[in-house]
Amino acid sequence: MGYHMSLSISLTINGLKREIALDDPRVTLLDLLRERLHLTGTKKGCDRGQCGACTVLVDGRRINSCLALAASLDGAEITTIEGLADGEDLHPVQAAFIAHDGFQCGYCTPGQIMSAVGLISEGNAGDDPERIRELMSGNICRCGAYQGITEAVLEAQKDLAERNRRDAA
């Protein structure tokens, strides 16, 4: 249905290259992931770029997928929450969120985790919890799991840094 148009784009999603025939130019990346590709781990909380529940990585940068039109992302590499774990092995950020009880209802969690992964790779926070709180403030958690989130980001960052050192050695 839609506008009887079809726009073909190419996206690499969680390492898998996909040719996608868009049925409608109005489709956001978020609605493409959720409603067309059924990658529903990414959540819609506000559809206005205000809550961060839809955070994914596009070419390694964290963005609000509700604010990006899918048609504008031809050729992009996208990582969603579904692409973070290595099989059954959780990513260090995922494991740290469980260990520090960095969530309650879990709805903002995929966005928080993707944001944390982006934040750590940006390398701007150091080990200062105040900086982490500030740089994670684009992701709202209504349950109020912030203390656990901050602790989880700190621990995961340390864990990842150690792994990187080991790998480099």
Added chain:
Amino acid sequence: MPLETTSPLPQHRRHGSSAGQPLTRRDGVLKVTGRATYAADNHPDGILYAVTAVSSIARGRVTALDVEAAKAHPGVVEVLTPANRPPLAHDPDEKMPPFGFRVEVLQDDTVRYVNQPIAIVIAETLEAATEGAALLNPVYEVEPARTDLESGKRFDPEGIGIGAPARTAHGDIEAGLAAAVRVTEADYVTPPQYHNAMEPHAVVAQWDGDRVTIDMPNQTLALSCASYAAYFGIPAENVLIRSPFLGGGFGSKAILNGPQILAILAARMLNRPVKLALTRAQMYGPVGHRGRTWQKLRLGVDEEGRLTALHHQALCTTSSFDEFLEPAANASLPLYASPAILAEHEGLRLDVGTPGPMRAPGLASGSAALEVAMDEAAEACGMDPLDFRLANYAETEPVTGKPFSSKALRECYAEGAKRFGWSGRPLAPRTMRDENGFLIGWGMGTAVFHCPHFPAEARATLRADGTALMETAGADMGQGAWTALAQIAAEALGLDPDQVELHSGISSLPDGGIAGGSGHTASAGLALHNAGEDAIARLAELATNDPASPLFGAGNIGVVARSGRLHRRDDESRGESYAEILARAGRSDVVGTAKTARDPAVASAHAMYSHGAVFAEVKVDPDLGQIRVARLVGAFAAGRIINPRLVRSQYFGGMIWGASFALHEEAIADRRTGRIMNADLAEYHVPVNADVPSLDAILIPEDDPHVNPIGVKGVGEIGITGTVGAIANAVWHATGVRVRRFPVRVEDLLISREFA
């Protein structure tokens, strides 16, 4: 600066039981990998998308909708308006018993509040439905919006909250005030607040003849099935609600609402599955909110600083067509001893959606006012705020004289004050500054929340392989029910939680009661506990009647269940495993059941509350008036703690809601139109990570032999109470400015003479 550490998690004193241990969440892996499925994550074949068109006026009539334009849009399948909406079997203008509300489901063309559904557009895609709704271009006959004290209609309510009396009196309030050496009197205002769970209200409905399957976040599975059955004219057993995960609830997913009913109706009409999710803006209307209050407190105090009278009046808003009045003044009933207490409520009708229970209904707003009033009275007496509260400590429930089932509030005060460092606090305000010149203030408040107990049922199945299946239709909206309930179940069965499969969150299971009122763990937990004991008793019967069992004949002596084995009570060396007992009996399983409710005799003999004390430090910029919460320390006593990790998270969440109430949240209506001007998550402020300070929650041990047989009280809501007042009182202590309107804002300080 290093991350502040929090209290170590206490290990529960019971040995051999997982209950009391800080296990991580059972649904943790699902939630961190995106595999937890919330309602809107479902995609049955042939799905259609529904979008509601909502009113942009607060009162009047819809006189025209451009249905043709909407239908002409590619992909639009149907448009429902009052002209073609199929009938419902229950009149939506009649309340749905036991505590349902009137709902707006296109029964006529009247508009009663902004964001009321005025049509619903169903299309092949979300984009088409959204565009179709925008093309309806409604024309209104507008009546003036009643949005405030001046334009609203005042009335004397028949009841408040859910069926509580509007007025409660103890002693003679005027005599108490006359006997006082000092009376403090002040007015307080709390704003309208919206739950704003991160997950918007969503539904995926699919019909098969006269049976319907509904994926939706739901806090009251059994009650909702009965209500939907009444609306759709089908038996309750024909309604299946699946709610394995809720993206937050806070009360807003406990009560049926118009948009979800309309989506289910559209699915039936079109005979295809329909998905609807409210937009964030649409959540500011049909799905409840915390009503605005204007409160007056009069406190009479004698020479020793003891209350002689506590008079709490609340004017509470509701909609023009239904009633839910925030039982705010009742916050003054359970906490402080006084020979005279009077709590009174009045209603104010506005053109808003009907309010509803929102995390700590009544107590959040009422405690905000009461705890500031107590601070003002302490100030007037020249007393330390904690000493003043201790001078008015209630040894029995003030209004009824009933003993408390348990009350470790003194310990909460003492431990909280110690951890916070309260003892060094100067009495006078505006006496402390930090190294950057910021004004520092310390304040405190008492926390309290009641302990309801809802009827619940459960089933326990011990299986041949020695594992168990426990079933009850509960709801986990983030409180950690799946984990805590599994711990209770495992304890009852003498198994490790890993050996217990817990099925919940679907209405076909035994009724797990209501997930609300901070009563879910106690209610569903007791049902699971008793079902587990029933299963063990049946298993013991098999063994003790079997001559081949080492437990043969031990029926009168009794057996103990531990680690998957039954042992003789008098000789623990004699025993055998559940699997062995079942195998010899040729049974694949043994099933126990339970149906539980609060013992009315125990309930009428005791007053039951969780208690706590919250201490706050704020820092205020002396030039800009900007307020930051620097530290919050809460100490809470809530009976037996099943999982300290999750309980601490509940307290943190509640305390953050308290900070939000004190400093952030407020829905602002345009007085000309009634439209909410900040109906989104950028302008309606809820705390973000950077707003949240160092938090500490202390779990005070408390044994409660009366509240229920498992000794569990509630923890989900209490954290808000006490915290709001503590922060407002800390702002006064930092600045000398007493702000009595929430949230406390920069401008409240800047316009004050004391601040300059």
